[in-house]
Amino acid sequence: MGARTETNKGLEIEHTPSSNFAKEIEAEPGGEGISKCIQCGICTASCAVSSFSDRYRPRQLIQKIIIGKRDEVLQSDLPWLCMTCRLCEERCQEGVSPAEIFQAVRHIATREGHIPEVFKSTAEKALSDGWLLGDAYSDFIEDDRDDLGLDTDLGWDNEFTHRLKKKYFSGGEGD
Amino acid sequence: MTEAETGTDTAAEAPRIGVFVCMCGHNIAGTVDVEAVAKMAETLPYVAFSTTTMFMCADSGQQLIKDSIKEHSLNRVVVASCSPRMHEPTFRRVVEEADVNRYLFDQVNLREHVSWCHMRQPEEATEKAKDLVRMSVARAALLESLPVKSVEVEPTALIVGGGVTGMRAALDIGDRGFNAILVEREKKLGGQIAKLASVYPTGEQGNTLADQLIKRVKTHDKIEVMTESTVTDLDGYIGNFDVTVTTNDADKTHRVGTIIVATGIQPFKPHGYYSYGDHPDIITLAELEEMRLKGDVLRPSNGKPPKTIAYIGCVASRESGVKGHEHCSRVCCTAIAKSAGELKDNADEIIILYEDLRTYGKGHEEIQREARTKHVIYSKFPPEKKPRPEIVDGELVLHWHDVFSDDNLILKPDLLVLASAMVPPEGSEDVSKVFSLTRSPDGFFNPEHVKLAPLTTHTAGVMIAGGAQAAKGAAESITDASGAAAKAVGLMARGEVEIEATVSRVIPELCSSCHTCISACPYNAIAMDESQDPPVALVTEAKCHGCGTCAAACPSSAIMMLHSTDDQILAMVEAYLCAPMEPDGGAA
Amino acid sequence: MTDYFVYTGCTTPVRLPAYEAATMAVLKHLGVNAHHMKDVNCCGAQYIESLNRSAFAAMSGRILAIAERFGKDVIAICGACSGSLKHVKHMLDTEPDLKAEVNEILAEEDLEYTGKVEVKHLLQILRDEVGYDAIRRAIVQPYNGVKLAAHYGCHVTRPAEIVQVDDPEVPRSIDDIIEACGGDAVDYAGKVRCCGGPMLAMDEKVATAIGSEKITNVKAAGAKGIVTACVFCNIQLTQVQFGEGGEPKDRIPVLTLPQFMGAAMGIDEETLGMPLNKISPDVLLEFAHRIESKVIRREQEAKR
Structure with missing residues (x-):
């Protein structure tokens, strides 16, 4: 898939472009728009994360998918840096949603075991407790709720999420 | 040639000049004290009447001139107003309507040359205005009436080039009842489009389109087709051109009224670019189309179908500083997209390496989208670091940098297709000489004005259309063709065309037969009159542009x-330098 | 009017209980019958959503199915929840295979999603069910023209075709409610941009930078406070003002929409949970004449 050529400058990695990864993304729900991208850049210009990050560029990431850099993309944390604010989707003139495409990438990455730690641990919390902030529900907050006249028993159900965990995430996040 | 004497013969009469100073609303009057200028004009020799008005070109202003001519028996008119480029024809017509020859009229530019460029210096501007009016009056006193001439227009058009442009022009002209002679240097009609397997946006074979035109052209009773022919000589002038067409060494002369040059474009063979010529699998887009026309697309090296194809755009186009290759060839981006989309069905990977993408026309964006939908990969390379082909053990290896993914890429294409530049065809130099056409740095023929007159040239009666004018596709060429044909028909339908009388004239007694004027004239308008002994120079007034060279x-x-005339010009100089003037130098 | 379930999501009950209280109080005041949901789960936004699409659909799908069971539509007050519930509804309504897959799991609890439940964001209820006229009639202590900035958040308005809450580029509903309550809604740079909240998980620095830029832009437009329609945005825009170099006197209050409205409608501060707000909204309440203010008296004297 790639060729390493040694030059006098050192190791120069060259990648051979392939459309296979783009086809794979296209077949994944959410990734259907990948072939519509014309690399105009309006997504990156609109992206709040891009303006404050020196690494994250949605246009660049999409081109990497188009030229088939499967390993690099799936093992990178870049697809997980999208905030899903969807301004790119709103602005894209060709009807592409980079946010949705990166969700599709995340799903494939998850199946192959590449998940950032924070996502893994937070998801685990949601599945075991049924909700995310079980650890944060302190006595003080319970008192606040009482003062406000709100029910202190939050009543979250976790049986359902246990069943989901068994079905979809048994043996470490996999399908 | 017919002559029409218009206006009274004023050679014997003393000049009676009317000076009309226009305020042009605020445009002139806002800076120049027009009243003062008119007042000063009253004092000038031979001025019988001087006035101002708000808008000279308006109906009221025009009527003022006509009435004043009658009332004051004026026989020369000076209008001090906007640029003659704006209203010289208007005022010439006005004085003619009042029976004053149009060449006894002079226009002074107080707007573009005075008020608009000296807006913040009203006093100096007014002085300059007075100077200019004084100069013009001095000239007006010496102007002579000239006959208004017109020439007949032969109702036949010559069309040079039998591609779609030439054929469309011929049909448009023939359909309107005029004769057309279509000259094509190849054996067959059809030009470039007949060499294409698939024409965008519809994907039809080029021949299919060309044949529709060829069939009609060949059976049209007004069109004479001459193949294997070139135009080798041109003489005459608008409405009356004598063209020599050479067919297989046999010459034939035709009299035509108008000419359309539609010599088209040709694809460049990009030797020196991307190792073209060093490997059989590196071909141009044109060569790929020819291959498709003949049959299947196969690798020239081994005759097998290519599974991986790479295209490179902008080859030998848009090269800053390389004469003849600085222009964008316009057709390639869409042609590549079409080609790639069509071949993708039988190939595993197709990559298009581009500098920029210009799929600008009707239906073109859709062609690009279709290619992308089929997973043709588009990869942008930086112009300062173009793709580098390498031949390793007989195998083609392509290296480049993708700008948007910021990656170094490598590919071993089975076929490398170069979309090379569309340039003027062989022999364009000769064509430009025969028809006295100038060429722009990219080699295509110059129009009279790139925006306002893109189909006419500085040679009156000669039009250019299609690829001859600039690199473009078939649809745009055909639009040009119909435009040029309309202009030709316009001339031929009127049957005659007025020619300017402001031309040069040889005084035979003074001519020393040195031929200097003949080499100097840019329009081939002056030649030796062999009927005289010794031969003297003679101007063909219909060809003369009055440039003065x-x-x-x-x-x-x-x-x-x-x-x-020298007298007229020198009078202006004197009037400027030696004010105030006295009639007859003060002797009277 | 129908009865509604208010789906609070994970964050509100714990991190911003005042929002929950104010929502219930204001809806009641305006005649909307809103009930809490019990025995529900996290909507799956962001985390489960990114790991597995079917699991995500099931998480939100269960909430929708429970609402259907009780014959009530759902009001979401968190932007992320609103986005998830609406998005999943769209997925289930348009992908029969996915719907069948989710219903198979739900069947184990005798739950079923058929599609008749509707999901609304709080803004839709206020604009479409209650209406601006009714809101105006309920105002007893208007804000007297104080300049305020509306922050919509991303998941509230986007993707527009699916959530259909408001115009994604030029949204009006919060601005209109601000005006209905007597405030002056200002326009500011980057109005539809994200607050940065979702970025906290992966890169806190970038998240803070995004949120801080929003505060800067809001202040540059002259606004004295921000009105939000999402719990996450509210917490984030409050939190970034406590960062390094942030002076207490420079902080502008960030009010949730029902707190903002409730104060003008005469609901007392305790009920609205105002004392729990990290940045005091007193400056805004002064404008509503709730607290006597030398500032206002001085301004009025200057006008004379």
Whole structure:
């Protein structure tokens, strides 16, 4: 898939472009728009994360998918840096949603075991407790709720999420 | 040639000049004290009447001129107003309607040359205005009436080039009842489009489109087709051209009224670019189309179908500083997209390496989208670091950098297709000489004005259309063709065309037969009159543009410029330098 | 009017209980019958959503199915929840295979999603069910023209075709409610941009930078406070003002929409949970004449 050529400058990695990864993304729900991208850049210009990050560029990431850099993309944390604010989707003139495409990438990455730690641990919390902030529900907050006249028993159900965990995430996040 | 004497013969009468100063609303009057200028004009020799008005070109202003001519028996008119480029024809018509010859009229530019460029200096501007009016009055006193001439237009058009452009023009002309002679140097009609397997946006074979035109052209009773022919000589002038067409060494002369040059474009063979010529699998887009026309697309090296194809755009186009290759060839981006989309069905990977993408026309964006939908990969390379082909053990290896993914890429294409530049065809130099056409740096023929007159040239009666004018596709060429044909038909339908009388004239007694004027004239308008002994120079007035080059070049001062004689010009100089003037130098 | 379930999501009950209280109080005041949901789960936004699409659909799908069971539509007050519930509804309504897959799991609890439940964001209820006229009639202590900035958040308005809450580029509903309550809604740079909240998980620095830029832009437009329609945005825009170099006197209050409205409608501060707000909204309440203010008296004297 790639060729390493040694030059006098050192190791120069060259990648051979392939459309296979783009086809794979296209077949994944959410990734259907990948072939519509014309690399105009309006997504990156609109992206709040891009303006404050020196690494994250949605246009660049999409081109990497188009030229088939499967390993690099799936093992990178870049697809997980999208905030899903969807301004790119709103602005894209060709009807592409980079946010949705990166969700599709995340799903494939998850199946192959590449998940950032924070996502893994937070998801685990949601599945075991049924909700995310079980650890944060302190006595003080319970008192606040009482003062406000709100029910202190939050009543979250976790049986359902246990069943989901068994079905979809048994043996470490996999399908 | 017919002559029509218009206006009274004023050679014997003393000049009675009317000076009309226009305020042009605020445009002139806002800076120049027009009243003062008119008042000053009253004092000038031979001025019988001087006035101002708000808008000279308006109906009221025009009527004022006509009425004043009658009331004050004026026989020369000076209008001080906007640029003659704006309203000289208007005012010439006005004085003619009042029976004053149009060449007894002079226009002074107080707007573009005075008020608009000296807006913040009203006093100096007014002085300059007075100077200019004084100069014009001095000239007006010496102006002579000139006959208004017109020439007949032969109702036949010559069309050079039998591609879609030439054929469309011929059909448009023939359909309107005029004769057309279509000259094509190849054996067959059809030009470039007949060499294409698939024409965008519809994907039809080029021949299918060309044949529709060829069939009609060949059976049209007004069109004469001459193949294997070239135009080798051109003489005459608008409405009356004598063209020599050479067919297989046999010459034939035709009299035509108008000419359309539609010599088209040709694809460049990009030797020196991307190792073209070093490997059989590196071909141009044109060569790929020819291959498709003949049959299947196969690798020239081994005859097998290519599974991986790479295209490179902008080859030998848009090269800053490389003469003849600085232009964008316009058709390639869409042609590549079409080609790639069509071949993708039988290939595993197709990559398009581009500098920029210009799929601008009707239906073109859709062609690009279709290619992308089929997973043709588009990869942008930086212009300062173009793709580098390498031949390793007979195998083609392509290296480049993708700008948007910021990656170094490598590919071993089975076929490398170069979309090379569309340039003027072989022999364009000769064509430009025969028809006196100038060429822009990219090699295509110059129109009279790139925006306002893109189909006419500086040679009156000669039009250009299609690829001859600039690199473009078939649809745009055909639009040009119909435009040029309309212009040709316009001339031929009127049957005659007026020619300017402000031309040069040789004084035969002074001519020393030195031929200097002949080499100087840019329009081939002056030649030796062999009927005289010794031969003297003679101007073909219909071809003359009145540029004055011959008069300036003549060492014997044997050439005068009508309407800009030495006396008239020198009078202006004197009027400027030696104010105030007295009639007859003060003797009276 | 129908009865509604208010789906609070994970964050509100714990991190911003005042929002929950104010929502219930204001809806009641305006005649909307809103009930809490019990025995529900996290909507799956962001985390489960990114790991597995079917699991995500099931998480939100269960909430929708429970609402259907009780015959009530759902009001979401968190932007992320609103986005998830609406998005999943769209997925289930348009992908029969996915719907069948989710219903198979739900069947184990005798739950079913058929599609008749509707999901609304709080803004839709206020604009479409209650209406601006009714809101105006309920105002007893208007804000007297104080300049305020509306922050919509991303998941509230985007993707527009699916959530259909408001115009994604030029949204009006919060601005209109601000005006209905007597405030002056200002326009500011980057109005539809994200607050940065979702970025906290992966890169806190970038998240803070995004949120801080919003505060800067809001202040540059002259606004004295921000009105939000999402719990996450509210917490984030409050939190970034406590960062390094942030002076207490420079902080502008960030009010949730029902707190903002409730104060003008005469609901007392305790009920609205105002004392729990990290940045005091007193400056805004002064404008509503709730607290006597030398500032206002001085301004009025200056006008004379």
